[in-house]
Amino acid sequence: MENTLGSKPTQRPEAIETILESLERYNSESIPVLEAYVTKQASEGFNDIAANLALLKHYQFSVRAAKDDIILSVLSMALVKFYTSDFTSALHLLPSFVLTLENPPNDSLAQQTQKLYHLYTLLDSARYTEFWSTFESDDSYADIVADVSGFEDELRLSIAKTVEVSSKQIAVPVFQDWSNLSESKFTKWIEDTLHWVIKDKSVIVPVNKDNDPKVTITTENIRFDQLSRIIKRAYELEQPVN
Amino acid sequence: MEDYEYDDFEAGNETIAVGEHVYDEAALLRQQEALMEAARKAAYVPEAIKEFILYFQKCLHEKNVYELLSCYDNSFRKLTEKFYKNLPWPSPELAVAPIVNNDQTFLLFYKELYYRHLYAKGQPTIEQRLDSYHNYCTLFDFIINSETPTDIELPTQWCWDMIDEFIYQFNSFSIFRSRLIKKGNASQADLELLEKNVGVWGAYPVLNVLYSLAGKANITAQLKATKNGQDATQVAGPFGSKPLYNTLGYFSLIGLLRVHTLLGDYALALKTLEDVQLNKRALLSRVTGAHYTTYYYVGFCYLMLRRYADAIKSFSHILVFISRTKNINRNAQFDNVNKKSDQMYALLAICVALCPTRLDDIIHTGMREKYGEQLSKMNRGGPDALKTFEELFVFAAPKFISPTPPDFEHPEYNVEPLQHHLKIFLETVKTANLGYTLKNYLNLYATMDIRKLSGFLETDVELLRSALVSFKIKNKQTKWTEGALLDGESVNVSEIDIALDNDLIHIAESKDGRKFADWFIRNTLKNYTAQEFIANPDSKQDQQHDKSKKQHNRPKKDTNNTKKDSTPAPSTSSSAPVAAK
Numbered sequence: 125m126e127n128t129l130g131s132k133p134t135q136r137p138e139a140i141e142t143i144l145e146s147l148e149r150y151n152s153e154s155i156p157v158l159e160a161y162v163t164k165q166a167s168e169g170f171n172d173i174a175a176n177l178a179l180l181k182h183y184q185f186s187v188r189a190a191k192d193d194i195i196l197s198v199l200s201m202a203l204v205k206f207y208t209s210d211f212t213s214a215l216h217l218l219p220s221f222v223l224t225l226e227n228p229p230n231d232s233l234a235q236q237t238q239k240l241y242h243l244y245t246l247l248d249s250a251r252y253t254e255f256w257s258t259f260e261s262d263d264s265y266a267d268i269v270a271d272v273s274g275f276e277d278e279l280r281l282s283i284a285k286t287v288e289v290s291s292k293q294i295a296v297p298v299f300q301d302w303s304n305l306s307e308s309k310f311t312k313w314i315e316d317t318l319h320w321v322i323k324d325k326s327v328i329v330p331v332n333k334d335n336d337p338k339v340t341i342t343t344e345n346i347r348f349d350q351l352s353r354i355i356k357r358a359y360e361l362e363q364p365v366n
Numbered sequence: 367m368e369d370y371e372y373d374d375f376e377a378g379n380e381t382i383a384v385g386e387h388v389y390d391e392a393a394l395l396r397q398q399e400a401l402m403e404a405a406r407k408a409a410y411v412p413e414a415i416k417e418f419i420l421y422f423q424k425c426l427h428e429k430n431v432y433e434l435l436s437c438y439d440n441s442f443r444k445l446t447e448k449f450y451k452n453l454p455w456p457s458p459e460l461a462v463a464p465i466v467n468n469d470q471t472f473l474l475f476y477k478e479l480y481y482r483h484l485y486a487k488g489q490p491t492i493e494q495r496l497d498s499y500h501n502y503c504t505l506f507d508f509i510i511n512s513e514t515p516t517d518i519e520l521p522t523q524w525c526w527d528m529i530d531e532f533i534y535q536f537n538s539f540s541i542f543r544s545r546l547i548k549k550g551n552a553s554q555a556d557l558e559l560l561e562k563n564v565g566v567w568g569a570y571p572v573l574n575v576l577y578s579l580a581g582k583a584n585i586t587a588q589l590k591a592t593k594n595g596q597d598a599t600q601v602a603g604p605f606g607s608k609p610l611y612n613t614l615g616y617f618s619l620i621g622l623l624r625v626h627t628l629l630g631d632y633a634l635a636l637k638t639l640e641d642v643q644l645n646k647r648a649l650l651s652r653v654t655g656a657h658y659t660t661y662y663y664v665g666f667c668y669l670m671l672r673r674y675a676d677a678i679k680s681f682s683h684i685l686v687f688i689s690r691t692k693n694i695n696r697n698a699q700f701d702n703v704n705k706k707s708d709q710m711y712a713l714l715a716i717c718v719a720l721c722p723t724r725l726d727d728i729i730h731t732g733m734r735e736k737y738g739e740q741l742s743k744m745n746r747g748g749p750d751a752l753k754t755f756e757e758l759f760v761f762a763a764p765k766f767i768s769p770t771p772p773d774f775e776h777p778e779y780n781v782e783p784l785q786h787h788l789k790i791f792l793e794t795v796k797t798a799n800l801g802y803t804l805k806n807y808l809n810l811y812a813t814m815d816i817r818k819l820s821g822f823l824e825t826d827v828e829l830l831r832s833a834l835v836s837f838k839i840k841n842k843q844t845k846w847t848e849g850a851l852l853d854g855e856s857v858n859v860s861e862i863d864i865a866l867d868n869d870l871i872h873i874a875e876s877k878d879g880r881k882f883a884d885w886f887i888r889n890t891l892k893n894y895t896a897q898e899f900i901a902n903p904d905s906k907q908d909q910q911h912d913k914s915k916k917q918h919n920r921p922k923k924d925t926n927n928t929k930k931d932s933t934p935a936p937s938t939s940s941s942a943p944v945a946a947k
Binding site: 209212241290338339353 | 634769778781872881
């Protein structure tokens with residue numbers, strides 16, 4: 125699982141880096157730059173959460189500058205990486221009413237955020253089958269994430285990633301439901317995209333450091349400074365007492 | 367000194383009946399204010415206070431930091447106790463200005479104390495809150511916006527308190543304002559005053575002050591240089607090489623950590639501290655308030671970023687420190703430290719419920735004593751557990767701030783930020799909460815069929831499969847190993863590790879080997895104490911007596927804890943003198 129906050133995406137341009145590392149991050153002239161960067165991420169299929177959080181921070185202070193479609197793009201991209209803290213980090217920066225407002229007006233930011241949030245809770249608890257059925261139950265979901273190119277493919281990869289970490293083998297019907305693909309597409313996806321093998325109605329996940337748990341016994345390490353008082357005492361003993 | 371409760375102004379709505387008159391809260395408040403106003407107008411300053419103010423002024427201008435600290439830390443507090451326990455200190459303009467010959471510089475600093483005292487004693491009025499804000503602006507403006515650095519020097523403690531109080535008042539104002547509007551009984555005049563001053567105590571200017579202080583001292587460059595083993599004074603610049611700027615700049619970073627957290631920006635909060643070294647030699651560990659504040663907020667940010675292992679480490683570190691030093695801490699700060707440490711134990715209980723972890727013995731005992739019941743409730747799962755998570759979170763989380771002023775026209779949009787953050791947090795809890803139950807079953811087996819487990823738990827097989835994947839993913843957390851606070855590696859933090867093999871669950875437990883070193887070291891030291899006592903039974907009798915008493919208490923705590931401590935701890939009560947050599 126990658127640490128999205130601690131590492132910077134290779135695609136991040138110098139100009140964005142400068143904004144993030146200086147007080148430019150508070151300059152309102154940075155807003156259009158960061159917004160354009162969100163659009164770029166959405167169309168090119170990568171996600172720079174640190175930059176996007178900086179934009180949401182701007183929106184925190186100047187509510188009038190906030191653009192709903194940009195916010196929803198940021199959330200949708202964060203949703204793709206549902207196994208990190210990206211999505212909740214972004215949510216925490218939104219106005220307090222978006223999640224708590226009951227019966228929000230149609231197509232309002234609050235309503236759409238609440239929809240994404242519902243999807244997030246399904247993904248977060250690994251209820252992937254339910255996620256897909258909800259996602260396809262209503263066109264409005266696809267509309268919200270429409271700006272993020274390859275949303276479904278990327279999300280499927282994230283689901284595969286959680287499987288890779290947690291499983292040695294997974295039954296074909298289960299994984300097929302989880303990835304929401306027809307049989308032929310599923311086989312192709314497993315073999316061509318993931319490069320995994322299907323055998324006896326099971327998908328075999330290559331062994332990695334996470335799906336092969338081992339019993340470990342940790343032994344204690346004694347640091348030198350823990351012994352400092354004892355060593356000091358040894359020195360004191362050479363001195364005449366009092 | 368500050369009151370961290372914040373909810374003192376909810377206590378109201380009291381009435382007092384005097385004969386046939388019944389005074390409601392507002393009427394009483396008006397009369398109390400009239401009394402205070404009269405006291406202020408009288409401009410009467412007792413002789414002792416007059417002397418003190420003059421001496422205080424002298425020390426400030428003579429840059430006698432040592433004496434200034436004594437005025438600030440000692441005399442001011444004692445005089446408050448004697449004269450101004452229930453009254454404000456003499457009015458800066460009316461009473462103090464004539465005494466100090468209208469010395470504006472001194473008055474800036476005096477006012478800082480004056481308003482702080484007002485806040486500590488009770489509920490300041492809107493005007494006082496606004497005045498205090500303007501004084502901070504002028505004060506920081508005086509420090510930051512001058513051509514050359516000012517040659518005023520302040521004690522480190524005061525520098526910290528100033529930043530701390532600045533943020534406290536900002537926080538307090540934001541809560542005060544939103545409650546006033548929510549209650550709906552605010553007078554028209556008050557509302558107009560607030561609307562007119564909508565920018566006062568705004569998040570933006572507060573951040574601006576903190577960033578400016580940090581920037582003026584080039585504190586980031588200085589810390590980077592120190593970290594790389596270079597000479598920080600080379601990059602400090604004319605301002606940053608002065609202790610005042612350096613200290614204020616440094617504490618401003620901690621202030622930023624705090625303000626960003628209050629605004630819900632946990633990632634940026636931790637990023638702000640990326641160059642601050644969290645170790646024993648750091649400046650922040652020299653001021654108690656700064657020390658526990660830093661670890662509290664760092665721990666809280668980690669908790670919100672779902673890095674429970676790091677949160678636990680942060681809370682444990684500072685709680686061990688507090689428990690070891692609680693006997694030597696000064697009384698004035700004792701209440702604050704206590705309250706914060708209660709909050710941190712609560713947060714720790716939350717973390718442990720979400721991510722079962724072995725804790726240091728002292729901390730484990732402390733947490734059990736305070737929140738043992740809540741912890742088992744949280745572990746049992748179900749709606750009761752969720753309620754407990756909520757209670758502890760509300761009690762222990764910082765008092766969040768809304769980044770924008772409230773909407774005066776559409777009160778339905780003024781949702782308390784706490785509700786927002788709480789909602790997101792509780793959702794995380796819902797999915798993670800099965801962890802403890804799962805763990806209890808899983809650690810009994812090396813392999814197990816998923817259908818068998820679903821039978822035990824009385825759940826659907828597919829739901830359980832999802833729960834297991836989620837369990838595994840939640841246990842894969844980013845954990846700090848070195849570098850900045852946001853850095854870290856992805857590791858499995860649970861003692862139980864699983865892998866699904868179709869319908870079979872493979873389970874591996876990582877165990878801690880027996881730990882002897884700590885027990886051995888502690889008892890060796892105890893032995894030394896006993897030997898010393900035997901060698902000199904008379905000369906240091908009292909002192910030694912105290913010491914051995916303390917040590918009698920300690921092993922008791924350890925033995926409460928046998929389940930956790932794998933060391934059999936034979937005769938822990940061996941503080942009885944061992945044969946002298």
